[in-house]
Structure formats: C-alpha cells, structure tokens
Amino acid sequence: MGEVTLRGVRKSFGSTEVIPPLDLSIEPGEFVVFVGPSGCGKSTLLRMIAGLESPSAGTIEIAGRDVTHAEPADRGLAMVFQTYALYPHMTVAQNMAFGLEMAKVPAAERAEAVRKAAEILQITELLDRKPRELSGGQRQRVAIGRAIVRDPVLFLFDEPLSNLDAELRVQMRLEIARLHAGLAATMIYVTHDQIEAMTMADRIVVLRKGVIEQVGRPTELYSDPDNIFVAGFIGSPRMNFLPAAITGQGQEGHVLVDVPRLGLSGLPVPLRDPGVRQMGEVTLGLRPEDFGHPETGDRTVELTAEVVENLGGTAYLYTDAGRDAAIVAEVPRRALPSLGETVSFGLRAADCFLFGPDGKRL
Numbered sequence: 001m002g003e004v005t006l007r008g009v010r011k012s013f014g015s016t017e018v019i020p021p022l023d024l025s026i027e028p029g030e031f032v033v034f035v036g037p038s039g040c041g042k043s044t045l046l047r048m049i050a051g052l053e054s055p056s057a058g059t060i061e062i063a064g065r066d067v068t069h070a071e072p073a074d075r076g077l078a079m080v081f082q083t084y085a086l087y088p089h090m091t092v093a094q095n096m097a098f099g100l101e102m103a104k105v106p107a108a109e110r111a112e113a114v115r116k117a118a119e120i121l122q123i124t125e126l127l128d129r130k131p132r133e134l135s136g137g138q139r140q141r142v143a144i145g146r147a148i149v150r151d152p153v154l155f156l157f158d159e160p161l162s163n164l165d166a167e168l169r170v171q172m173r174l175e176i177a178r179l180h181a182g183l184a185a186t187m188i189y190v191t192h193d194q195i196e197a198m199t200m201a202d203r204i205v206v207l208r209k210g211v212i213e214q215v216g217r218p219t220e221l222y223s224d225p226d227n228i229f230v231a232g233f234i235g236s237p238r239m240n241f242l243p244a245a246i247t248g249q250g251q252e253g254h255v256l257v258d259v260p261r262l263g264l265s266g267l268p269v270p271l272r273d274p275g276v277r278q279m280g281e282v283t284l285g286l287r288p289e290d291f292g293h294p295e296t297g298d299r300t301v302e303l304t305a306e307v308v309e310n311l312g313g314t315a316y317l318y319t320d321a322g323r324d325a326a327i328v329a330e331v332p333r334r335a336l337p338s339l340g341e342t343v344s345f346g347l348r349a350a351d352c353f354l355f356g357p358d359g360k361r362l
C-alpha cells in the first residue's frame, strides 16, 4: 500500500523545462524527503504526484494504480502545505472534518475520525477553538490533522515547517517522525533544509535543476556522496572544497594528492572507484568535523584561527576568511583557540573525498 512510481515524468512550463524526464520509486511506508535549493523543482514534482499539476510526459502510479490523469481527490493522498489555510470561521473540529463532509462521509464517522486524529496529535482540548485562538504550531498541527482524518495511503508535505520558529520546527519535526512511525502510510516531504532531510528521512532524494543528483539513506549521502553538489549540500557547516592535484598512483586504489592550501603533498587518498586513472587538477573535499586531534590521523596540518565561532556545544575555526572559500574546522569547545593562534589538526586520508573537474566523485 502506498508505493509511488514515477516513470519518465517530465514538466515544462511553456518552453522552459523545469523537470527533465525522471524516474523514481518509493516503497510503501517509506518516509522520503525531496531536498534541494529553492527553485529546483521540489514543489512541482510533489504537485504532479498530488495531481495539482499535470506532467508534460510520463506516468505516475500510486499504490499500483496509474493516476497520471486522475483527479487529486481520487489519488488516496492528503497534502499539507507551508501555509495552513484553515477556515477562520470554523472550529478546529469543523476544519478537520470539512474534507470528509465534502466527501459525504456520515457525521458519526467524521466525528470518530476527528477524535482519533486529535488524539494522535494531542490537540483534543483545542477542538472547539477557532484558528485565531491557536499558535502557529497548533495551526500546523490542525492542518496535519485535516490530512490524517482522510486516512490516506500517502501523505505529501510541502515545507510544512518553514513558517514556524526554530524551536517549534524541531518539535514538529519530532512529531511528524512520530506520526510516521505510528501510521503505516507513505510520506513524501519537501524541504530546502538539509537538517530536516537528514533527521526525518528513510531516504533522501537530492534535486538540482529538476535532476535527481542522488538518492540514498541520510548516512549514505553524508559518507558516500556521488558528486560535489551532494557533498556540499548535505552536512553543516558545509564540506570544505580545496584545489588539489593528483600527482601519481599510490598503493591499491589510492592516488597521491597535493593540497597546497593545507601544505600537504603526496597524501595517499583512497579512490571510490579504484579503476580511475585521472591525473592533474581535482577538488579535495574534507568535512569540518574531520579535523581531528593532532596526535591522530595520517598527517598534521596547521590552521590559523582568523575567526572562531562558538555555538556552545561545538565551535568552529575559520581560516583564509578573506578568500572566496574559507577553510572551516571544528575545534573542541573546551580548548577554544584565541584569535591569531595556530592550531594543529590530525587528518585521516580516508576522510578525504576527491572530485573530478566535472564534479563527479573519483
């Protein structure tokens, strides 16, 4: 129940192709997050699944049924948007029941569905209130409740938490995750926030200009990105990208790499694809959290603290801040460097990623 299959789905607005032909399979019960920068086509893709936009080509199946030309109401899904358009003159209970009323569900059944959904979302005591008597988080919960009462096989969320403040976003993130764990439904969740994607998804679909850059579990995208776009998009602060050069072959599946900005030469970096014979200019990727204790790792590098950002739980040192891309390293919060101090770090060659001039992982 609730699997989704897209085959050759394409979308153009006029002469502008927003989504080139795309294939994607979503398993029943999966929580899949579409993530990517603003304008990359996440909402368009979701709206085609919802039936609010028609694909320019291709087919969409939900729960084994071709719904490419089906009305939104006939697709067995419910959608929650960023702006929770509740009817101001109706109570919470009436808002939640409205869709069922339209679908001519008998009153007793409606009341029962609302009661159950309210219980799941812990908003039972709000059922008689009007939307203006609710906080932003409570309103969004009602909007989710309106989706739940319909008992869909598929939930679609389009940036539902974007209008909430940071603290509430974290809380709602947990609630939606809990909701998913409690319901058997498939969920597709759109966000531009990679932290939401990392924390909520069973699988993440990274989109860029309407093209799927990579699909995988959060830890897969983090530890094994296919390309420089995914590597830079997943993880915060962003992975450092440094100009580097492959100068020769190392032992079994390793290449020797020079990284002038880190003062490194001949670093034996493992290749993802041991068959690669690329030489010359590449980009080396290294995450801020992989700058380790100087007595660990394969090599030592020294960075001068030009800016130190202390977030409380973690702290970051920035160097070369004047250049187009500063180098960022996580530093222990109990040993904060002073400004201008030179700090030694240990680097493991195995933590380094290499990307070719076309951005593909080597």
Ligand SMILES: Nc1ncnc2c1ncn2[C@@H]1O[C@H](COP(=O)(O)OP(=O)(O)O)[C@@H](O)[C@H]1O
Binding pocket: 013, 018, 036, 037, 038, 039, 040, 041, 042, 043, 044, 045
């Ligand atoms: N109805 C439309 N008419 C023309 N262009 C559109 C329409 N809807 C979206 N677009 C364009 O399609 C691209 C993808 O938009 P969208 O799916 O909203 O991106 P996202 O949700 O990832 O921010 C954008 O360039 C946007 O301007």
Ligand SMILES: [Mg+2]
Binding pocket: 042, 043, 044
């Ligand atoms: Mg959008």
